[in-house]
Amino acid sequence: MxxxxxxxxxxxxxxxxxxxxxxxxxxxxxxxxxxxxxxxxxxxxxxxxxxxRYSKPPTAKLHLAAVLVFLIALLTSYIAAHSVQLLGGSWLLTFMAGLGAYEIYSIGFRWCCRLTGPRRFRV
CATH class of the missing domain: 2.30.30.140 (SH3 type barrels.)
Structure with missing residues (x-):
């Protein structure tokens, strides 16, 4: 536990x-x-x-960081999907490129919050 x-x-x-x-x-x-x-x-x-579980309430800096990461992820997703579409990729490949570019930032932000969150001790 x-x-x-x-x-x-x-x-x-x-x-x-x-x-x-x-x-x-x-x-x-x-x-x-x-x-x-x-x-x-x-x-x-x-x-x-x-x-x-105890969790700290999010601060204004964390909200700002979340919004910035979200906007950067959307921009990167659009750029990736548009680039694949211009290169002649199918709709599935275009969708997967956009989703992958978005998830890179989303997963990174979640891991950052998890690593800097409250410490848990195994007892």
Missing amino acids: RLAIGDVVRDRTDMVIGTVARIDMNEAGRVVLTVPGGFPRLVAVADLEIVS
Whole structure:
């Protein structure tokens, strides 16, 4: 299981929901949860069930980067599809060239967001 600070988890023993406050790895494999009321609680990793993941809200810079990547991807897609069409390619080849050019930027942006996102620890 991969956990990050701030993930919401459920303790299977008594069905209490809490957020991960600290990850202590020792021989017992315990995780410190903050349960409602602000009380810390030690829970075994085997007794945890993930309810939801923590994610940072997107910033204005990330929105701007997403829009720029989208516009660059559309421009590149148009250029690739138009070039294939001018070279005499069929409609399928034209479509695939445009789709491939768009997906290069789309996949790159998703991987960049994933690599710079919150760290997860294997417990």
